[in-house]
Amino acid sequence: MTRSSSELSLRERVGQINQRLKGWEAVEWVDGAPRVTDVLRREVDRWGGIGAIYGVLRADPWSQVRWSNGIPPERSAEAYAAVQEVVRTRGSGLPTLFVEEVPHGLMALGGTTLPVNLALGAGMDVDLVEGLGAEVAAEARARGTHVALVSGLDVLRDPRWGRAEECFSEDPALAALLVEATVRGMQGRNPHGQLAHNRIAVVAKHLAGQGAGIGGRNGSGAPIGRRELGEIHLRPAYAAARAGVSGFMAAYNDIDGVPCSANADLLTGVLREDWGWEGIVMADGTAVDRLRDSTPDPASAAALAITAGVDLSLWDEAFTHVEEAVERGLLDQALVTRAADRVLALKRRVGLLEEAQQEHAVAGPPEGRPPREFLELAHRAAAQSCVLVQDDGVLPLSASAVVAVIGPNADDLEAQLGDYTPPRPDDDPQPSTVRSALEARHGTGHVRYAQGASHRSRLPGHAAEQVDAALSGADAAVVVLGGTSRRRYDDDFADNGAVDGPAPDTTNGEGVDLSRLALPESQLDLLRAARAAAPVVIAVLIDGRPRPLEPLVALADALIVAPFPGPNGGAAIVDVLATGVGGGLLPATFPSTDGVLPVAHDERRETARGYVDAPHPVGRLFGSGTSAVSVRLRPVEATLTAQALREGGTVTLTADLVNDTDRTVSVPVPLYGRRHELGVRPRRRSVLAVERVQVAARSTAVVRFILGLDGLGSWADGRPVPAPAEVVAWTAPSHDPPSDALVVRITDQEGGTGWEH
Incomplete structure (x- = not known):
């Protein structure tokens, strides 16, 4: 019979919230078979179990795992089973979650490597991204993996940052569309139910504001206000939460001086109280140990993180001091129980606590090449x-x-x-x-x-x-x-x-x-x-x-x-x-020269005159690129009340696409907008919506943009809210609205937008 968190001792509950092991140290591939190491046995014995194990299949230079010494793809489930046997028989009887990195495909021997997120951002193809997510999930789950760590929340605001490639875009709306599609593809379209046998739980990373680091330095602080945090950096996370993402990873950086892994306003206030999201929060690797610069000792660091809302550590030594934190009165034992319950809830969601699902979790190892459909999607992603x-x-x-x-x-x-x-x-x-x-x-x-x-x-x-x-x-x-x-x-x-x-x-x-x-x-x-x-x-x-x-x-x-x-x-x-036909558009703004950052297309309109020595800081604008089709919005008068927007009302804008070439083409079509809200300085332009459309040779196609609260609303406390405004909309790849731009009016009860003139 499966034990619940309330039946576990404090030490066993601490074991459930620990993810200290690097999986390649827990099992080795020796003489053609998996061999469990004493490192794993000692860890399981120490805690009476272990909540999750990271990277049993990970293969790369850091893990030092190669084809010569790593776990063959077709033997992955066998290696997982050997580890699971030790965890279950030497501990509390609770199985462990197997967690793997999936940055752009499963990071394991034989994992199908995809174009990076920034490349998918260039394609702007929501359906393709969802399809790729489904294929990656099936590949990983067939090998026995339960949880995928997936990049996609970071918004590219400074190209000096080395992790720019992990971002979908500099635009938060595009990033939100693609991360939501990724979660749907990998977990399925049931945002709250148990995952199917060919789906995998997603922990989305990184939360939050990592793309706003000072000077583009990895892990540096994000000195931004609540509006900037919500409009730009929380928007993809909100979309992931709405899609039922299983977890979030708390980032290394701080927001206005408060580290993300110790930020109760973010991890509890925004995620759980404001959004009503339920899932686990995992700290980034050694992020809790890094709290030592703001806490006196490891026990205090662990207490700070768990109190803020972190449920599962990653390689942290600090979480081995949780019992000490409880004994010293730094941490309420009920919060340890809360974290352990959330880990167990994830195990239930992936079917790990049900006997039938335990057998399925290690069944069906992959054979040979990825399926043809998967390779075709990967090829299309590269083309786009x-x-x-x-x-x-x-x-x-x-x-x-x-x-x-x-x-x-x-x-x-x-x-x-x-x-x-x-x-x-x-x-x-x-x-x-x-x-x-x-x-x-x-x-x-x-x-x-x-x-x-x-x-x-x-x-x-x-x-x-x-x-x-x-x-x-x-x-x-x-x-x-x-x-x-x-x-x-x-x-x-x-x-x-x-x-x-x-x-x-x-x-x-x-x-x-x-x-x-x-x-x-x-x-x-x-x-x-x-x-x-x-x-x-x-x-x-x-x-x-x-x-x-x-x-x-x-x-x-x-x-x-x-x-x-x-x-x-x-x-x-x-x-x-x-x-002579390209597949995508620039997913970020390319600067004209060094030293002119930031140049994101949705920076707020400035009253300053700019640089004397670089009067044109923008080299190539987000969304630039030659296109085989011309796009023209149909004129329409569009008005919606803020109350109707709150209740799910939408406005539809229609555009005609003309293809004068002799070949069928597939093109991304972004709809841009500038929102005029009383008392708020507008952004130059933002993405209101984007569609990928196929247009036959020498023909015309129609695309419809359905705009609801996401596209037309204001943002407050990390979520879209209705507010009176005028939204100027256009499709031309220009920084400012052309003369034929449309205006969507969001009115108050008296019919005003606050922008009448």
Whole structure:
């Protein structure tokens, strides 16, 4: 019979809220079989059980797990079962939750790697993101995993931040749409029920304001007010909570001086009291231990976190002092029970406390490649991540052209994958780089390659001569520049797995924040060499953060931006070269130069005149990119009362899309808006809604934007609220509304908006 939290001793309840183990230290793969370690046995014996175990399947340089020593995909359930047997038989009888990282696909051997979140933000395809979530969940659950740690709450407000690639966008509305789709896909569309056998519980991260760190420094404070916190940084979390997300991860940073993992206003006030959300709050790795800068000792740190609303630790030593905190009167024992009850509730939700589900949780290991449908979705996501920023009429590129492909990312698969990626098998036939995809299309005899430079510096030796040789006589040069989140097995790592002292060639990822965004001169020199030698120059930027694009625009005839597009990124980029049609739009604003941040498209309108030495800080605006269709909103008078908006009322705006090309295209169509509310300085523009639409060749399609409280409401205390206002709406990719923009009026009971003039 399953025991309840009230039947557990205090020590056993502490065991249920601990997640101290790194899973690769709990079980080893030895002589073709899993072997449970004494590390696991000691931990289970110490607490009479353990609530959750992180990363049994994790494979990457930090864990030092490779294909040579890691758990094979088809044996994952067997390894989990060995661990579960020890937990159940040596402890209270309660099973443990198996928790794995799922940043852009399951971070385990054989896990299907997807384009990073920023790439999905470029595609703006809610249905595709939900479909990918469902496939990832099925893959992870088939291996026995119960809980996925999923990035998506962070909003990209400073591209100097190394984790920019983990954000869906700088726009909170787009981020909210995509994180809600992710939760629906991975957990199913029943926001409160037990999860199906092919779904997985999601702990969404990071809560909150991590994207507002000072200077783009990872984990730094977010000195922002309640309105900024709610409108920008809590909006994706609110959407995730509405979708029934199983958990939130409290971030490292502080908000106005209060660490997120000790922020009762956030973790209890907003989440539970204001939103009515029920689930677990997990601290980020060692985040509770980091409270030692604001508490006198580990017991005090644990008491502070649990009192604020943290239910489950992650590798923290402080949570081993919970009993001491209770004995010293620092912590009410009832709060330990509350946290343990929430952990047990999650175990029930994934079916772990039911005998039938226990058997199913370790059944059905994956066999062979991911299903065809999953791979097709991943390929489509890669295609949608490619943004054609500029084309001066040189595309499509003829298949008979002799092409020089040069640059540090021209033939570097790892540079396409993003941070926190498992090692790929040597015999994987699927990946494509720009070089390999060009060779497949043009023939190896028509493609010449030279790396030319590393990501940070020039290459020694004869690199310049090799570039000149590749360019000589070429009909076109494809110069593939950018960055990489590459991790190596001999890198140094912090206690939470972040890169600690980045390798010489690493430019992105957790722990790799930059003070300057401009591409190194060594990379730009390759573009200059191509401009001097080739009649057609196409620049491709593969990177995980916005960069100043003006030097590339000045030197190239066409420019493609692809945020770390995944293993099939090369083929997706070459498809743009072959068709002249991009798949997405910029998911963030790219600055014109260094030192002009922030430049997000939804910054508030300013009364200041800006920089004297950089009068145009915005280089390329969020939503920029060439489009194969023209969009025009139909004129309409739209009025809705604030009360009707509160009760679920909506306004529908309609746009006509015209495709004058000879091919069917799929395009994202954002609807922008500027909200005029009495007494509140407006933002330049925000995303009111976005739809992805397929338009047949030489035809017209219709798209309808249904705007409710999310799009038309004001924001207070982390949630949308109705308030009188005038909302100007438009679809043109401009910072200011054009002359044909529409006005939606939200009125009070007397019919006023507060904006009459």
